[in-house]
Amino acid sequence: MAEALARISQVQDWGMIQIRADLSRAGDAIAEAAGVALPGQGRITTDGSRTLGWMSPDELLLVLPRAETAEALAALQDALATEHALVLDVSDMRAVFRIQGAKALDVLMKLCPADLAAMPQDGLRRTRAAQVACGIWRETDGYVLIGFRSVTDYLRGILTGAAVPGTQLDPR
Amino acid sequence: MTETGPFRLPRGGRLIDRAYQLPFRFDGRQMRGVAGDTLASALLANGQLMMGRSFKYHRPRGPIASGAEEPNALLGLGQGGRFEPNQRATTTPLVGGMVTASQNAWPSLNADIGAINNWLYRFFPAGFYYKTFMHPRPFWKHVFEPIIRRSAGLGKAPTEADPDKYEQAYAHVDVVVVGGGIAGLTAARDAARDGKSVWLVEQTPHFGGRTPTDHADGQARVDALLAELQGMANVTLRRSTQATGLYDHGYLLVRESLADHDPNAGIPRQRLWRIRAGHVVVATGALERPLSFAGNDVPGVILASAVRDYINDYGVAPGRRIVVVTNNDDAYRTALVALDAGLDVAAVIDARSTAEGALPAAVRARGVRVLTGSAIAGVKGGHGVEAVKLCAHSGSGQVTETIDADCVAMSGGWSPVVHLWSHCGGKLNWSDAQSMFAPDPNRPPTGADGKAMASCVGAAAGDLLVPELTGAQAESATMPVWVMPAHAPRKMKFKMWLDFQNDVKVSDVELAAQEGYHSVEHTKRYTTLGMATDQGKVSNINGLAVLSNALNQPIPATGTTTFRPPYTPLTLGTIAGEARGEIFQPLRKTPMHGWHEAQGAFFEPVGHWRRPYCYPKGSESHGDAVAREIRAVRASVGTLDASTLGKIIVKGPDAGRYLDMMYTGMMSSLPIGKCRYGLICSENGFLIDDGVAARLSEDTWLVHTTTGGAERMHGHFEDWLQCEWWDWKVWTANVTEQWAQVAVVGPKARVLLERLGGKIDLSPEALPFMGWIEGEIAGIPARVYRISFSGELSFEVAVPANRGLELWEKLHEAGRDLNVTPYGTEAMHVMRAEKGFIMIGDETDGTVIPQDLGMSWAISKKKADYIGKRAQERSFMTDPGRWKLVGLESLDGRVLPDGVYAVDQGANANGQRKVQGRVTSTYMSPTLDRPIAMGLVRQGPERMGEVLEFPVAGQESYKARIVDPVFYDKEGSRANG
Amino acid sequence: MLTLTCPYCGIAAEETELQPGGEAHLKRFGPGSTDAEFEAYLFARKNPKGVHFERWRHAYGCGKWFMAARDTATLQVFGTYSAQTPHPTPEIVAAIQAHRPDWQPDWLAEPTTQTPADTSAESLNA
Numbered sequence A: 001m002a003e004a005l006a007r008i009s010q011v012q013d014w015g016m017i018q019i020r021a022d023l024s025r026a027g028d029a030i031a032e033a034a035g036v037a038l039p040g041q042g043r044i045t046t047d048g049s050r051t052l053g054w055m056s057p058d059e060l061l062l063v064l065p066r067a068e069t070a071e072a073l074a075a076l077q078d079a080l081a082t083e084h085a086l087v088l089d090v091s092d093m094r095a096v097f098r099i100q101g102a103k104a105l106d107v108l109m110k111l112c113p114a115d116l117a118a119m120p121q122d123g124l125r126r127t128r129a130a131q132v133a134c135g136i137w138r139e140t141d142g143y144v145l146i147g148f149r150s151v152t153d154y155l156r157g158i159l160t161g162a163a164v165p166g167t168q169l170d171p172r
Numbered sequence B: 001m002t003e004t005g006p007f008r009l010p011r012g013g014r015l016i017d018r019a020y021q022l023p024f025r026f027d028g029r030q031m032r033g034v035a036g037d038t039l040a041s042a043l044l045a046n047g048q049l050m051m052g053r054s055f056k057y058h059r060p061r062g063p064i065a066s067g068a069e070e071p072n073a074l075l076g077l078g079q080g081g082r083f084e085p086n087q088r089a090t091t092t093p094l095v096g097g098m099v100t101a102s103q104n105a106w107p108s109l110n111a112d113i114g115a116i117n118n119w120l121y122r123f124f125p126a127g128f129y130y131k132t133f134m135h136p137r138p139f140w141k142h143v144f145e146p147i148i149r150r151s152a153g154l155g156k157a158p159t160e161a162d163p164d165k166y167e168q169a170y171a172h173v174d175v176v177v178v179g180g181g182i183a184g185l186t187a188a189r190d191a192a193r194d195g196k197s198v199w200l201v202e203q204t205p206h207f208g209g210r211t212p213t214d215h216a217d218g219q220a221r222v223d224a225l226l227a228e229l230q231g232m233a234n235v236t237l238r239r240s241t242q243a244t245g246l247y248d249h250g251y252l253l254v255r256e257s258l259a260d261h262d263p264n265a266g267i268p269r270q271r272l273w274r275i276r277a278g279h280v281v282v283a284t285g286a287l288e289r290p291l292s293f294a295g296n297d298v299p300g301v302i303l304a305s306a307v308r309d310y311i312n313d314y315g316v317a318p319g320r321r322i323v324v325v326t327n328n329d330d331a332y333r334t335a336l337v338a339l340d341a342g343l344d345v346a347a348v349i350d351a352r353s354t355a356e357g358a359l360p361a362a363v364r365a366r367g368v369r370v371l372t373g374s375a376i377a378g379v380k381g382g383h384g385v386e387a388v389k390l391c392a393h394s395g396s397g398q399v400t401e402t403i404d405a406d407c408v409a410m411s412g413g414w415s416p417v418v419h420l421w422s423h424c425g426g427k428l429n430w431s432d433a434q435s436m437f438a439p440d441p442n443r444p445p446t447g448a449d450g451k452a453m454a455s456c457v458g459a460a461a462g463d464l465l466v467p468e469l470t471g472a473q474a475e476s477a478t479m480p481v482w483v484m485p486a487h488a489p490r491k492m493k494f495k496m497w498l499d500f501q502n503d504v505k506v507s508d509v510e511l512a513a514q515e516g517y518h519s520v521e522h523t524k525r526y527t528t529l530g531m532a533t534d535q536g537k538v539s540n541i542n543g544l545a546v547l548s549n550a551l552n553q554p555i556p557a558t559g560t561t562t563f564r565p566p567y568t569p570l571t572l573g574t575i576a577g578e579a580r581g582e583i584f585q586p587l588r589k590t591p592m593h594g595w596h597e598a599q600g601a602f603f604e605p606v607g608h609w610r611r612p613y614c615y616p617k618g619s620e621s622h623g624d625a626v627a628r629e630i631r632a633v634r635a636s637v638g639t640l641d642a643s644t645l646g647k648i649i650v651k652g653p654d655a656g657r658y659l660d661m662m663y664t665g666m667m668s669s670l671p672i673g674k675c676r677y678g679l680i681c682s683e684n685g686f687l688i689d690d691g692v693a694a695r696l697s698e699d700t701w702l703v704h705t706t707t708g709g710a711e712r713m714h715g716h717f718e719d720w721l722q723c724e725w726w727d728w729k730v731w732t733a734n735v736t737e738q739w740a741q742v743a744v745v746g747p748k749a750r751v752l753l754e755r756l757g758g759k760i761d762l763s764p765e766a767l768p769f770m771g772w773i774e775g776e777i778a779g780i781p782a783r784v785y786r787i788s789f790s791g792e793l794s795f796e797v798a799v800p801a802n803r804g805l806e807l808w809e810k811l812h813e814a815g816r817d818l819n820v821t822p823y824g825t826e827a828m829h830v831m832r833a834e835k836g837f838i839m840i841g842d843e844t845d846g847t848v849i850p851q852d853l854g855m856s857w858a859i860s861k862k863k864a865d866y867i868g869k870r871a872q873e874r875s876f877m878t879d880p881g882r883w884k885l886v887g888l889e890s891l892d893g894r895v896l897p898d899g900v901y902a903v904d905q906g907a908n909a910n911g912q913r914k915v916q917g918r919v920t921s922t923y924m925s926p927t928l929d930r931p932i933a934m935g936l937v938r939q940g941p942e943r944m945g946e947v948l949e950f951p952v953a954g955q956e957s958y959k960a961r962i963v964d965p966v967f968y969d970k971e972g973s974r975a976n977g
Numbered sequence C: 001m002l003t004l005t006c007p008y009c010g011i012a013a014e015e016t017e018l019q020p021g022g023e024a025h026l027k028r029f030g031p032g033s034t035d036a037e038f039e040a041y042l043f044a045r046k047n048p049k050g051v052h053f054e055r056w057r058h059a060y061g062c063g064k065w066f067m068a069a070r071d072t073a074t075l076q077v078f079g080t081y082s083a084q085t086p087h088p089t090p091e092i093v094a095a096i097q098a099h100r101p102d103w104q105p106d107w108l109a110e111p112t113t114q115t116p117a118d119t120s121a122e123s124l125n126a
């Protein structure tokens, strides 16, 4: 049996914090409290084990080791105490998958209508994977895909299905 | 002759490899083909000219084409779950071991009983169905419908699930060139040289199109282009890939065949590409048209280009003695190819008065008779051509000569394949000089930017010869020939086929015109011209030319029917893609889903969620399980997985006034630490969702929605926030899945929760009814809401989703001696109905306002405005005659059927019995040991004690008394415990 | 199937990533309005053949509602813009008139209702 197009693995030890605020006012405070620079539109910034993603004009997602979540949550709430802002621990409502290998893009091309080949190196694209919402960014040797917890099995099913050996998208 | 069939030529066949022989079966007979064959070429090689029967008259049919336009040679392919009807033999690559069968014939292809229709053709004219099956009316049900149903449809539907897999993929490409002929290859090269990303898709397994067969040095020209393209990194070449439709904004659907030739490869059979193309170059070539002469449907009458394809591409002789009939020069190529292959060419019948071009000259030079100004008056033969009767084309068909032949190669000229161009609105011009509709480059289909999203090149653009690419010399003009001979009598027209698959003849179209069908779209539907699986690829132009002549108007005045995708049929499998089996749709699962499964829960879908309906024990029925669960809850304690309830955070300085707009009740005045039940209406006034809101802090609320409502309500919230009150400082966040939520319900609920221990005070003083509190239960951070949907003492415990299972298991461990019982949605439904609580979707159906449900208490009178308020003031909404919520008490102990109507006196304008109410929820109450029901009844609350009648077909009418909808614990003391 | 560019995140999203929301720039009539006003607000739609303004939500994306100016017959998209504006912006009007010189806005005759809101929304999307 030939090899699968990519290795699909679930990530279980990440924490996630949703930040809603007027980024033009509170951006600096957020960056400082999060310990990661503010990303531009549709981008991520990464510093060590932390990644800050631009989700919408007034929403960021901080991805970090789960153990650091509570502390970061408190730091962000502190930093934004005087702002009209919302800081929430959303670690438990997400499912995270890694898609790794030379043909990782092929797997995602079967599921997402987004032009992921054209996504910038530090891009973050929110789109859909088959029938569910997801967010995608690059990582060494592949991609990270985040979706909702309740559809973890579905996500695993469509990702492994799209990675079946012998189904690369090259012309034959 | 070789062992792959008596009609295999001793040499030639540029697409086949004679070294690899492939056995296959046709109608039970064992045959042999070779690698590279299509099913049609393999059958022809075996002398199997007849491949099916037509739809209406069951006429014997052989292939007339060699490609995707084939209307006749449709076969049933494969067996069991892989059986597929209506597969075109001309485009199906032969696979070793293939099992194929003819269609539309019984008991056999050669002796088909349905062919009796053939002798009755005078009784099956255009519009036959419309005319015949109208009267007498009672005949429809008992005579016409059963007969039509038995004989309707072409081919058989498969009866088993398709075992193959399919997939889809998305691509974003600057330029997609459709068609790998010489024009397409050139266009792809040119676009690639401009630095664009380019795809070239070709429907067949071979690039080159007609050029290698029709033009000297053709193969070399194609090979040179291919070599250049293969060296370009920005070019993707895909063969066996069919562009099926071009849609809005450059959306192109393309079906790539992956394992059609090898079902056991373990990979998807086909892939549907969903391409966003910056520009589409339509290089789809042209299709040859048949000629309309009597007997043009006899097997062995084949398009001239197809005859030379079978000879040249597959080394197969469609016949040994060929008559060519034409109105153009191109068909002379067929005579030359046939001669080169050592076949006889009996004559070329040319409708034109002269034929003086280079091609006719070359044919004459080979000693072949060329009869100009001539036509075919008829074809002798049933299952195959035996002889051809000739006449003058300008006359009415007096036979001048009969020539023995076993194959007629016909050419009525060519039509550019403009489907993709036309799918999204590209317009056509009629060319008198070429007798064809060709794309009008000034009226292209336009994209998002208002500019052309497609362009045509080569034959598809009307440039049939593309001389600058093929080196072809100019040819004499095609002469329009729509009926042959020109003055054929009506009797002859009964045998001139336009649509071969649907059996539509020249006589049918003329009859339609005579009966007043002047629009081509109406004529199409009346006669079924072009409505077969080939969608009129070879028949449409001939048909509308005949219609135009009958209407005595020029062809452009008649116009074409609409070109609709797909160009060739798509398998349903490609449309479904990966969506089948376990991943047919996303199934949403709570953190405790695995536990429910392990307990043997019976699940029901609620939106995409799967929720336990009940937990049957052993052989217990669902009804018994539900009753047991309810009794356990009311007697002691039960747990419900309420994780699916929507949870939305609403935060900000304006959150209070914002929620006051979204809910009918007052949310801004809710004290911190308290919960309040609320209703959400649409701007139309109708109740769309409900749930409990909790005020978490000065500026933060958490609102619960129904299970199916979380995404919809969050969208509703964001809509009003972003588009109406965008200056209000409010954030909303849908945190439904962050939390696992367990309803711990029953008189022993507090006892059970306290056993788990933790830093939280659940006493009535610290946590009264409709309060909430935060703390820790069993070491798990938790928020506890004291709300009740069952009427019992009830705590809804929310913990981070990752800890949900842990909490659930601890509850069941700690409550064993309390008989703690997991209960499902049905027990929940029954208990809420016992309490007279409404359920969105049961008591509401999109036409019900809160006032109908006796819920005026949940509507603030103080507020100047809320979404839906103005609508609820409309006269219809305030009509005292509206149907309102009541309880219904069955008089005879039978449970009322759900949804049944209470009848009233009299009848409405349609003669139907008037109604005055309906049942919205109905159950057997295990608590009360009698049936309970709720319903909406006209002026119901004012009619307490009245008895309503609910007739049900086949049963004695149900009777029920109007009562208060609260059946259990009217004082509400249990929830307050 | 349409492709529209979300003005909030710059993504060219295809129709399956979007949620349609009907005609844009409806003026809400609440309590105190006449039956005629309310019915016009709730039910009467322009449904033009030609230039039209619509609401779309980037549902499988940033979640923002935005407006699109589109020709309903040719599907040409003249532009997409912020949902936080009572009328199409001057840039959108110019883009439409560049392609449809005869087209005239139908709202300029109405008195412009100044909302205090324009500012905050604009700064959010800056």
Ligand SMILES: [Zn+2]
Residues within 6 Å of the ligand: C006, C007, C008, C009, C010, C011, C058, C061, C062, C063, C064
């Ligand atoms: Zn967006």
